[in-house]
Amino acid sequence: MTDSTISLTGIVKNFGRVRALDGVDLQVGPGQIYGLIGPNGAGKSTMIRILLAILRSDAGHATIFGQDVWKQAVDIHRRVSYVPGEVNLWPNLTGGEVIDLFVRLKKSGDSRYREELVSRFDFDPTKKCGTYSKGNRQKVALIAAFSTDADVYILDEPTSGLDPLMEMVFRECVREVAAQGKTVLLSSHILSEVEHLCDRVSIIRQGRIVDSGTLAEMRHLTRNQVLVEATGALDGLAGLDGVHDLALVPGGAEFHLDNDHTASVMAYLAQAGATRLVSTPPTLEELFMSHYQG
Amino acid sequence: MHNWALLLRVMLRRDRVSLPVWILSVAAFCVVFVPALPQVAGTPDEVAVLAAMMDSPAMVAMCGMLYGDAHTLGIMYTQLMIVWSALLVAVMNILIVVRHTRGDEDEGRLEVVRALPTGAAAHLGAVTVLMVGVDAVLTVLMGVAMPSFGVDSIDWAGSWVYAAALGICGLFFGAVTLVIVQLVHSARGAIGAGLVVLGGLYVLRAYGDVSSETAAWISPLGLIQRTFPFYADRWWPLGILALVCVILIVAAFVLNSMRDMGQGLVPRLGGLRAHAGRTLYGEWGLSWRLVRGTVVAWGVAVFLLSAGYGSVMGEMEGFVQSSPIYQAMMGVGADTVDVVGPVVSMLLLMMAILGAVPVLTTAYKIRAEEGRGRMEGVLAAPVSRVRLYGGYAGLIVLIAVAMQVLAAAGFWMVASAVMTDPVPVRVVVIVAFNFGAAVLFFGGLGLFLTGCAPRLTLVGWAYLIISFLIVYMGGLLDLPRWVARLTPFGLVQRWPSEPFSWWPWIGLVAGGVVLAVVGALGWRRRDVI
Numbered sequence: 001m002t003d004s005t006i007s008l009t010g011i012v013k014n015f016g017r018v019r020a021l022d023g024v025d026l027q028v029g030p031g032q033i034y035g036l037i038g039p040n041g042a043g044k045s046t047m048i049r050i051l052l053a054i055l056r057s058d059a060g061h062a063t064i065f066g067q068d069v070w071k072q073a074v075d076i077h078r079r080v081s082y083v084p085g086e087v088n089l090w091p092n093l094t095g096g097e098v099i100d101l102f103v104r105l106k107k108s109g110d111s112r113y114r115e116e117l118v119s120r121f122d123f124d125p126t127k128k129c130g131t132y133s134k135g136n137r138q139k140v141a142l143i144a145a146f147s148t149d150a151d152v153y154i155l156d157e158p159t160s161g162l163d164p165l166m167e168m169v170f171r172e173c174v175r176e177v178a179a180q181g182k183t184v185l186l187s188s189h190i191l192s193e194v195e196h197l198c199d200r201v202s203i204i205r206q207g208r209i210v211d212s213g214t215l216a217e218m219r220h221l222t223r224n225q226v227l228v229e230a231t232g233a234l235d236g237l238a239g240l241d242g243v244h245d246l247a248l249v250p251g252g253a254e255f256h257l258d259n260d261h262t263a264s265v266m267a268y269l270a271q272a273g274a275t276r277l278v279s280t281p282p283t284l285e286e287l288f289m290s291h292y293q294g
Numbered sequence: 295m296h297n298w299a300l301l302l303r304v305m306l307r308r309d310r311v312s313l314p315v316w317i318l319s320v321a322a323f324c325v326v327f328v329p330a331l332p333q334v335a336g337t338p339d340e341v342a343v344l345a346a347m348m349d350s351p352a353m354v355a356m357c358g359m360l361y362g363d364a365h366t367l368g369i370m371y372t373q374l375m376i377v378w379s380a381l382l383v384a385v386m387n388i389l390i391v392v393r394h395t396r397g398d399e400d401e402g403r404l405e406v407v408r409a410l411p412t413g414a415a416a417h418l419g420a421v422t423v424l425m426v427g428v429d430a431v432l433t434v435l436m437g438v439a440m441p442s443f444g445v446d447s448i449d450w451a452g453s454w455v456y457a458a459a460l461g462i463c464g465l466f467f468g469a470v471t472l473v474i475v476q477l478v479h480s481a482r483g484a485i486g487a488g489l490v491v492l493g494g495l496y497v498l499r500a501y502g503d504v505s506s507e508t509a510a511w512i513s514p515l516g517l518i519q520r521t522f523p524f525y526a527d528r529w530w531p532l533g534i535l536a537l538v539c540v541i542l543i544v545a546a547f548v549l550n551s552m553r554d555m556g557q558g559l560v561p562r563l564g565g566l567r568a569h570a571g572r573t574l575y576g577e578w579g580l581s582w583r584l585v586r587g588t589v590v591a592w593g594v595a596v597f598l599l600s601a602g603y604g605s606v607m608g609e610m611e612g613f614v615q616s617s618p619i620y621q622a623m624m625g626v627g628a629d630t631v632d633v634v635g636p637v638v639s640m641l642l643l644m645m646a647i648l649g650a651v652p653v654l655t656t657a658y659k660i661r662a663e664e665g666r667g668r669m670e671g672v673l674a675a676p677v678s679r680v681r682l683y684g685g686y687a688g689l690i691v692l693i694a695v696a697m698q699v700l701a702a703a704g705f706w707m708v709a710s711a712v713m714t715d716p717v718p719v720r721v722v723v724i725v726a727f728n729f730g731a732a733v734l735f736f737g738g739l740g741l742f743l744t745g746c747a748p749r750l751t752l753v754g755w756a757y758l759i760i761s762f763l764i765v766y767m768g769g770l771l772d773l774p775r776w777v778a779r780l781t782p783f784g785l786v787q788r789w790p791s792e793p794f795s796w797w798p799w800i801g802l803v804a805g806g807v808v809l810a811v812v813g814a815l816g817w818r819r820r821d822v823i
Contacts, residue, residue: 052670
């Protein structure tokens with residue numbers, strides 16, 4: 001898959017006897033905003049650290065821009081911006097110094113845009129990093145990442161500790177780089193964030209990708225929540241294929257419906273004299289839960 | 295003080311390995327040479343020679359004074375060991391106290407503890423009890439161990455004074471650290487300040503022992519010698535020191551109640567810098583910035599201590615002229631180089647060992663940055679691992695050279711001013727150059743451990759401490775020469791007592807380079823921890 005911007009094939013990583021990644025395959029195309037969701041400990045950060053050559057995979061092949069992530073790390077990193085989930089900074093440097101340092105390490109950066117970001121994130125760069133709260137340390141990493149010129153943004157739970165206002169600023173920043181055709185890999189366990197920003201999503205569980213696709217594709221494979229009111233009796237629903245978690249209420253019913261049984265169930269409902277029908281696609285959260293509990 | 299006992303139990307549980315290791319190794323260092331003493335000073339002649347050597351101003355400045363009317367083994371042991379043992383006990387106290395106060399505070403662990411139903415002073419109380427407990431256990435261990443070797447003149451009464459002096463001296467530095475952690479803003483700063491106080495009091499004692507009784511009394515390191523163990527066995531100086539400890543501890547509690555958690559009472563310097571300066575550029579600029587504080591502080595300390603050692607050279611000259619035994623030892627009718635050369639060599643050897651410390655901390659910087667989770671962000675930038683490592687290697691060479699130059703300069707400037715027949719600058723330079731190879735070797739060893747065995751960095755420190763012990767004690771205990779050659783500092787020739795040889799020098803430097811290269815290969819391949 002040479003046309004993928006980020007590509008992982010069969011990536012395995014062991015920490016001692018623990019297998020953190022167990023054959024991960026992931027393809028992120030150019031210009032995609034790609035969401036990676038999974039609970040803590042699923043392997044999201046390990047995956048990202050392998051992409052950044054901070055960890056070395058035990059098996060498999062990973063590339064960015066078609067270049068090997070380990071062997072050509074320095075070349076790749078010139079065009080990659082990274083925001084870690086846990087930002088550790090030098091307590092005796094100020095926030096401004098650290099931002100400048102990262103921009104200089106990158107050797108590409110726009111100082112005017114840096115100032116703009118500092119004010120948009122409402123950040124005080126004159127304090128020592130030792131005095132910053134978690135959210136403020138996160139801002140340092142975000143400002144440094146977005147004020148450098150990159151083609152790929154790798155964001156590992158970038159909004160942990162940010163307040164809702166700053167989270168909106170963050171989303172704007174992501175949309176801006178997306179509009180410029182940049183590729184974004186966003187790992188998160190805040191599903192609404194992924195739902196708002198990402199075109200495609202992979203769900204990772206215990207070191208494996210268990211589902212990938214656009215949100216629409218993933219929804220297609222699952223069930224809609226249906227709420228129906230009808231004049232006739234709905235007892236017959238219980239016997240139909242594709243109906244789950246049926247709850248009969250006076251004058252109506254609530255149930256989950258497998259998408260591929262929609263036609264037959266609709267026919268039954270029409271017969272029963274349906275007066276109102278509400279069908280809700282599953283939220284990402286429900287998708288997510290279905291992978292973890294199902 | 296609510297729930298302090300529970301907090302103490304948590305501390306003991308956390309340190310269930312490190313505390314016994316600390317206490318046992320420190321106690322071992324403090325007593326292990328007792329049984330060796332009769333072998334080097336068994337006959338009256340041997341005692342006289344050893345005493346003559348130890349009574350020289352250089353040895354008095356380095357170790358401490360010789361007291362009493364007869365040179366018994368107990369007295370000689372005290373002179374030789376009590377100050378350096380006290381330094382070690384002090385370092386242990388400083389590190390333990392910082393770890394459980396400012397260290398926990400920096401890591402945010404103390405915040406969690408405070409949120410539980412514990413009193414505001416409970417944590418400090420628990421640390422105080424821990425510190426007193428550690429020093430008490432240490433005292434008992436030493437007090438029991440020393441006389442049990444059955445060495446002539448090392449009796450029970452003297453041993454208890456000796457052990458208690460070390461214990462209370464340790465407590466003093468622990469108490470000083472308890473106060474320091476209220477003032478500064480970070481664990482690193484607290485350790486640094488604690489070591490500065492310790493170094494300052496060591497120099498004050500050295501000056502005091504050579505030329506001012508008052509100065510010696512002001513320094514606890516001088517005061518504890520003035521209990522005269524195995525001679526007068528005076529307890530009252532320890533009473534004074536204990537009283538000082540109590541005052542310091544009370545002060546720590548008062549200061550603690552005056553400050554917010556995570557803050558220090560001395561206002562934070564700096565800040566207000568919205569942009570990075572010119573020097574904070576690239577990975578090398580960052581590396582320098584990260585080691586700058588430590589290196590400058592050590593540089594100043596090395597220079598001052600070396601100047602302090604240099605200042606005894608004047609007294610040394612007079613001493614040599616008036617001591618026939620010493621003259622006999624060094625060779626009669628010898629010129630300045632022959633007589634004071636070995637002393638210059640001994641003193642600059644101590645300085646070289648001290649200079650290896652910032653070299654090793656710099657070599658371990660990559661590891662330290664990894665441990666604090668800061669390497670990840672740097673390596674995610676277009677930074678080559680090899681270039682980063684190479685930058686540290688370059689810094690190590692510069693630091694090693696700088697430390698040797700500072701030691702030689704500080705020593706020679708003062709020595710040449712106080713001596714009537716000054717030691718030639720050439721001698722000082724060659725001696726410093728000679729030991730420089732060993733300092734560089736430790737840089738290579740540190741880099742190797744960082745790259746290939748990042749979890750075994752303690753090995754480097756252990757080797758440095760063992761090297762110090764062998765070199766420090768070896769000369770006095772008549773250890774075979776090959777034993778000293780197992781350490782880098784002993785591997786080089788002890789010029790001018792021994793003829794200069796390039797082979798060990800080149801071997802050490804080459805060994806250091808090979809270790810550093812192998813370390814680079816390891817670092818290039820391994821995971822960031």
